[in-house]
Every structure is written in structure tokens, then in C-alpha cells.
Amino acid sequence: MTVAPVVDVGSPMLEIDGLTKRYSGLVALSNYALDLRPGSIHGVIGPNGAGKTTLFNLLSGMVRPTSGTIRLFGVDMTNSPAHDVARAGVARTFQNIRLFGDMSALDNVKVAVQQRLPIGLAQSLLSTPAFRRREHEITERARETLERLGLAAVASRPASSLPYGDQRRLEIARAVATEPKILLLDEPNAGMNPTETADLLDLIRRLRDDLDLTIILVAHDIPLVMNLCDRIQVLNYGELIADGDPAMVRNNPDVITAYLGQASHA
Amino acid sequence: MRVLQMARPTLIVLLAASAALALLQLSGLAFWQGLAINFAIFVILVQALNLASGFTGVFSLGHIGFMAIGAYTSAILTLPLATKAEYLPNLPVWLEGVHLDMTVGPVPVGFVAATLIAGALVMVIAGLVGAVLMRLSGHFVAVATLGFLVIVRVVLFNADDITRGSRTFSNVAPYTNLWWAWGWAAIAIYMAWRLKFSGYGRAMFAQKGDRWAARSIGISILRPRLVAFVAGAFLSAVAGSLYAHFITSFSPTVFYFDLTFRVITMLVVGGMGSVSGAVIGTAIVLALAEALRRIEGATLLYGLGGILLAVFFIAVIIFRPSGILGQREIDLEQLVAWRPRRGRRRGPGSATPD
Structure with a gap:
């Protein structure tokens, strides 16, 4: 050996x-x-x-x-x-794809991006300007990530409706979105x-x-x-x-x- | 400017609803007023369960227990001193002197305070219960929350000195009117809506979709579930307080399976995870129940209503298991612009095939 x-x-x-x-x-x-x-x-x-x-x-x-x-x-x-x-x-993808199937491609990435951009519960409930800025920032970064992976065109589609190759790349997008x-x-x-x-x-x-x-x-x-x-x-x-x-x-x-x-x- | 544009449809709907309430108030039609208050209380209960179960996939059968605690807490806190001494002679000392029955002008501030205190108390209880139970999933959590409901009932039946046990608790001041009921219902709808379209909502729907994937991007499963469970418990307590001051006399038997399953039916019919769907489901089931009650009265076939309602529910489960809206939303903007066919707003849980 x-x-x-x-x-x-x-x-x-x-x-x-x-x-x-x-x-x-x-x-x-x-x-x-x-x-x-x-x-x-x-x-x-x-x-x-x-x-x-x-x-x-x-x-x-x-x-x-x-x-x-x-x-x-x-x-x-x-x-x-x-x-x-x-x-x-440490981020990962899965051998048998695990996406949030009911959520849009964009939301799949947003929920990963938001881990680095937290905002308080009270701010969220009251929809304060700080909350709306954060949401905007999260959406922007998520869109950038989708673009990087060539998925910008399918951003609003539910993850489960995407073709196989797109689903694989969306998993990678979600993983890298956690920075x-x-x-x-x-x-x-x-x-x-x-x-x-x-x-x-x-x-x-x-x-x-x-x-x-x-x-x-x-x-x-x-x-x-x-x-x-x-x-x-x-x-x-x-x-x-x-x-x-x-x-x-x-x-x-x-x-x-x-x-x-x-x-x-x- | 942008904010104004976004808020306008909401404003129109709020104004229209207020006008409708004012008309109803002026009409003096007591039956319809009562039905409208009932509707509001159910909207709050269904929205509470929507948060706790629809958003997270954690099936809670215990939220009527929180409603019961809310109802009794608010009822006891608002009793006037004289009534209290006579009615609940064995109250613990620290509760004896509490009487949140004061009003400022036409506003029953004591009632508002009692409702908020009931909500806060229930949030603490839900936090403790949820910290343990929200680690469970699937059937286990349903059974465990059902256990909670049973425990609440047993405690209410046996804490005679505070709740009068199995005897009816009456003498509750009738503070709940159209405005309080619908004011709180609006808050419940707003809370659920804001949560759904925030990071908290996304985390809730994500861990509902796939727990492993959620953990892999840094979502702790417990946190979003606990937030939903506690927020739902708060709303349930508010509904309990409104109910207590609407019906003015009740006993622990009210807060049990019947009510639990009625709320679940409303949620499932509307669509678990849809805020607007919850309101629609409530309206449909309430209207159906009311119509069936009249048919029962006319035909003297008592019990028929319950059977037909159950058949309706089974039909929904078979033919449209995700409910009327699924997890989608009706967009107020589209509704106001009267283009209902395009009026579907995508939520974190939306799944409209393109």
C-alpha cells in the first residue's frame, strides 16, 4: 500500500x-x-x-x-x-438532489443567502426600512448567485419543475450562497x-x-x-x-x- | 412613493372592510353581527394553526389548549372585584386583587391588557412546551401536542379554585365587539403574511421541504419551528380572550376535539401554508356549517349537518388535498385591480407549475 x-x-x-x-x-x-x-x-x-x-x-x-x-x-x-x-x-450538495421543491429557484438561494444577512423578528414583523433593505440585499445577492450558475432565467420557477441539470446547478448555487x-x-x-x-x-x-x-x-x-x-x-x-x-x-x-x-x- | 404604491391595495381593502363593519354595526342585525365576530375569531385560530403547522409542516393538535388558557386567563383577570370575591372565593391571594375591568372613555383598556397578558403567559408556556416537542416530527409531534391539549383540559377541570372546574364560568364582561374581533383578526393576518414573506418564513418552509437540506445551509430546525409554534400560541390565546368576552360563559368542554378539528378543516380547505387561503377556508366552512344548521332545523334531522360537513371534508381531502390555494396567495393588488385570474402571488412555498 x-x-x-x-x-x-x-x-x-x-x-x-x-x-x-x-x-x-x-x-x-x-x-x-x-x-x-x-x-x-x-x-x-x-x-x-x-x-x-x-x-x-x-x-x-x-x-x-x-x-x-x-x-x-x-x-x-x-x-x-x-x-x-x-x-x-462548510457547504455541501447531495448525491440525490435535495432542493426545497415547492419554493422558487430564487427562494431556494435566498434562504441560503439570508444565513449571512440576519435580521430581527420584530423588524421582519413590522416590515421596517432596515428589514426591506435587508430583503433587497438578500434578493440581489441571490440573483447574482443564480446568474453565476447560469440560472437567472429560471429564478421564479419552482425548484421541482426544473430540468435535471438545472436542479444540480441550483443545489450548487444554494451551497455557495452560504459563502x-x-x-x-x-x-x-x-x-x-x-x-x-x-x-x-x-x-x-x-x-x-x-x-x-x-x-x-x-x-x-x-x-x-x-x-x-x-x-x-x-x-x-x-x-x-x-x-x-x-x-x-x-x-x-x-x-x-x-x-x-x-x-x-x- | 414606492411604499405608498405598495400599500394602496391593502389600504383599499382595509377601508372597504371597515365600511362593511360600520354598516353591519349600524344595521343592528344581531345575528349577522354575531356571525361576523365568530368569523373573526375563527380567522385568528386558523391563522394561528397555519403558522404553527401550515408553514412548518409540524402538525399541532394542541393550539386549542392555548386558546383555552387564553380564555380563562383573560376572563379571570377582567372580573370586577365584587364579582370575583363572590364567584371565585378561593382564588390565590396574588390573583384576588386583580381586576382589569377599567375603561378609558369607550375603550376597555383592562380587556386589552388582559388579552395581552393572556397572550404573554401562553407564549411562555408554548416556549417551554415547544422547546421539547418541536424536536419531534411527523405523527409523533401530532400525538405529543394532542397530549398537551388533554393535559390543559384536565388541569382546567381540576383547578376548581381558579377555573370553577367543570362548572360553567360565566359573568364574563361582553367586551368583544365587531371592532375588537376584526382588529385582532387583521393583526393575525398581517402577522402571518409578514412572517411568510420574511427570512423566518423562508426558513420555516425550507425545513418543511427538506430537513437535511435546511441544516446543510445553516438553518437550525428548532428555531423557525419554535418561532411559529409560539406565535401561533399567542394568536390562539388572543382568540381565546375574544371568545371568552363574546360568549361570556363557557366551560372546559368547549376547548376540545370538536373545535380542534373544525379549525383544522378550515385550514386544510383553504390550503395549509396560504394566508389568504386560511381566510377563504374559514369563510367556506363557517358558511357551510351555518347553512347545514338551518337545514337541520328545518328538517329536524339533527346530526345531518355534522355528517355532511365531514363528507365535504373527505371530498376536499380526496379531490384537492392541498386545499383551494395550496401554498399560494391571492394578491390584494390584483384583487383591487380586478384581474383575479392573474392574482396569484408567489410565496416561499408557492408551487404554481408554469
Whole structure:
């Protein structure tokens, strides 16, 4: 097993150590570690059931780990609830799209933007000038975000009525609208054709550069990850079996075995 | 200028409603006046449940309990001293001397104060109850809030010294008139409307839509639910106070399943999550109940009304489960401009397929 040495440049934005999640008998994730480099696009790949989504659920505070620590900008967030993790600057998308289906695309983003632009209950009830300014600001920022993701034209449509690709991008729009430092993308190109995937690739790079994001990406699609990521980790049955740059991971025998099965002439 | 433009349709509707109330007041038609007051009280109750359940998806069966507490609190607080000494001889000392029966000119300020105190008390209770119960979802929260309703009833029945127990509580001053009832109803509608079209409303509808997604963008599920639950409880207490001073004598049996389900029917018919829908649903069910009552009287088939009302409700559930308006709103601007077909305002929960 080859594990590449971690090259750490800059501040430790996300440090994970010994992260383990057990579901009664099943070990979904075992002894996972990460030191995330700011500004990087970090890929996590692995076959079905490797623990990728469990990892995202742990990182976003949706699920409590059995053991291990998660430190965000030096602060221990291991047992923080999801909404605190989100406020601390970690946003995510979901493998099976989770939008607020009855709400318009714009409102889906506004409800995310407003987390950074709070206003009091009394102000809201009385519709004070301060409240109306805030609402205006929230709407403007939400429109900018929709525009950035190419969704300006569908702003007023209910999220559930949008075509599949738009729904995927709306989820990303909603996530970046919380102004995160770290963006977790769970299978962002699931169900997309090669052209759409290529567009998505550009979009992810552009978001990283424009919004100063660090991205962790989980995917099935090996070419996408190889193309996009600076560093790749490979999970198999909850275990980290490889960790390094794309070229290194591509030639790792353990990875080949995990994906293609045991070679008979090995 | 912009503000004036936006406020104009609202102003027109308010003026028209006030004129209608003034006419009704002058007409001296006691029956219709009573019905209008009843309508207003139900509008407040339905709007309260709309906030607590329609906006958040948390099904509360307990808000009539808050109404009961509001009714008894306001009734006890407004009793004149002489009546109180005779009527409730065993009141706790600190309640004995309270008599919010004063008026300033034609304004019963004691009644207003008692209503607000009842509302505040109920908000505290709702805060405590909600902090625990709003962590539940689905059937669990319905059963738990139903438990609250039962507890309130048991307490009212057994706190003889304060509530007279199962005996009728009468001698309540008839302060509630058309103006108080509809004034508070307007406040209830306004509160629900403002909340819906604010960040709080968006958070409520968002966590109703998808709890995981809501948490992932920094919404704590408990907070918007608690705000809705407590605001709904306040409005229920106000409705209770208005009811007490309208009907002037009541007992704990009033505040139970019958009333709970009537309010739910009104909300579901109008559309859970729609502020204007709640008003329309209330009007329809109230009118239907009144018509059926007359048919009962004419045909002497007592009980027929209840059955037909239930059939109507079942039909709504089957053929239009999201109610008349769903989560959409009727826009006053469009209504005033008399273009009703385009008069649908998109809310945070709106789902009009284009």
C-alpha cells in the first residue's frame, strides 16, 4: 500500500484524524485522515459502499462519528450540529438532489443567502426600512448567485419543475450562497452526459477561482476526478487505500484491484 | 412613493372592510353581527394553526389548549372585584386583587391588557412546551401536542379554585365587539403574511421541504419551528380572550376535539401554508356549517349537518388535498385591480407549475 506524503502548504483549514463511523456491525468508515490544502480540489473516489457519502455526512455534521476528530480552522467541530458546521463555512450538495421543491429557484438561494444577512423578528414583523433593505440585499445577492450558475432565467420557477441539470446547478448555487470556505460536492455529475460533465468541470474550476473555495469532491467518474483534482484519496470498504496526486493514484496496484477485482496473474 | 404604491391595495381593502363593519354595526342585525365576530375569531385560530403547522409542516393538535388558557386567563383577570370575591372565593391571594375591568372613555383598556397578558403567559408556556416537542416530527409531534391539549383540559377541570372546574364560568364582561374581533383578526393576518414573506418564513418552509437540506445551509430546525409554534400560541390565546368576552360563559368542554378539528378543516380547505387561503377556508366552512344548521332545523334531522360537513371534508381531502390555494396567495393588488385570474402571488412555498 502506497500512501503519498502529504504536502501541507498554508494554514490547516480542515484537519481530520482517525475518523471512524460504525453502524452496529458495519464499519462504514475507518481511521480516515485528511489535511486539506486551501484552494485545492480534493477528490475522493471508491466503489459503491466505500464510505464516500458517510464521509460527507460526517464532514457536514449530519452524522456523528464513532471516534476521531474533525478540526475546522483549528476549532474542534467533531460533534457540532450540521447547522453550526454550515455557519462555520462548510457547504455541501447531495448525491440525490435535495432542493426545497415547492419554493422558487430564487427562494431556494435566498434562504441560503439570508444565513449571512440576519435580521430581527420584530423588524421582519413590522416590515421596517432596515428589514426591506435587508430583503433587497438578500434578493440581489441571490440573483447574482443564480446568474453565476447560469440560472437567472429560471429564478421564479419552482425548484421541482426544473430540468435535471438545472436542479444540480441550483443545489450548487444554494451551497455557495452560504459563502462557504469549503464546498463538498457529492457526485456532482451523476446522471449527466459527457458534454454536461465538461461544462460542470469548467464551472467547478471557475467557482474555486472566483469564490476562493476549497473543494472536496466525491465521484464515481474516474476521468472527471483525474481531470479536476489536485489530490485524490481512494476509499474501499471504508478504508483509505491510496492518497496522492492523480498520476500516483492511477498506477496504484491496490486501486486497480479495488476497481477491477483481483488480477489472476498477480 | 414606492411604499405608498405598495400599500394602496391593502389600504383599499382595509377601508372597504371597515365600511362593511360600520354598516353591519349600524344595521343592528344581531345575528349577522354575531356571525361576523365568530368569523373573526375563527380567522385568528386558523391563522394561528397555519403558522404553527401550515408553514412548518409540524402538525399541532394542541393550539386549542392555548386558546383555552387564553380564555380563562383573560376572563379571570377582567372580573370586577365584587364579582370575583363572590364567584371565585378561593382564588390565590396574588390573583384576588386583580381586576382589569377599567375603561378609558369607550375603550376597555383592562380587556386589552388582559388579552395581552393572556397572550404573554401562553407564549411562555408554548416556549417551554415547544422547546421539547418541536424536536419531534411527523405523527409523533401530532400525538405529543394532542397530549398537551388533554393535559390543559384536565388541569382546567381540576383547578376548581381558579377555573370553577367543570362548572360553567360565566359573568364574563361582553367586551368583544365587531371592532375588537376584526382588529385582532387583521393583526393575525398581517402577522402571518409578514412572517411568510420574511427570512423566518423562508426558513420555516425550507425545513418543511427538506430537513437535511435546511441544516446543510445553516438553518437550525428548532428555531423557525419554535418561532411559529409560539406565535401561533399567542394568536390562539388572543382568540381565546375574544371568545371568552363574546360568549361570556363557557366551560372546559368547549376547548376540545370538536373545535380542534373544525379549525383544522378550515385550514386544510383553504390550503395549509396560504394566508389568504386560511381566510377563504374559514369563510367556506363557517358558511357551510351555518347553512347545514338551518337545514337541520328545518328538517329536524339533527346530526345531518355534522355528517355532511365531514363528507365535504373527505371530498376536499380526496379531490384537492392541498386545499383551494395550496401554498399560494391571492394578491390584494390584483384583487383591487380586478384581474383575479392573474392574482396569484408567489410565496416561499408557492408551487404554481408554469
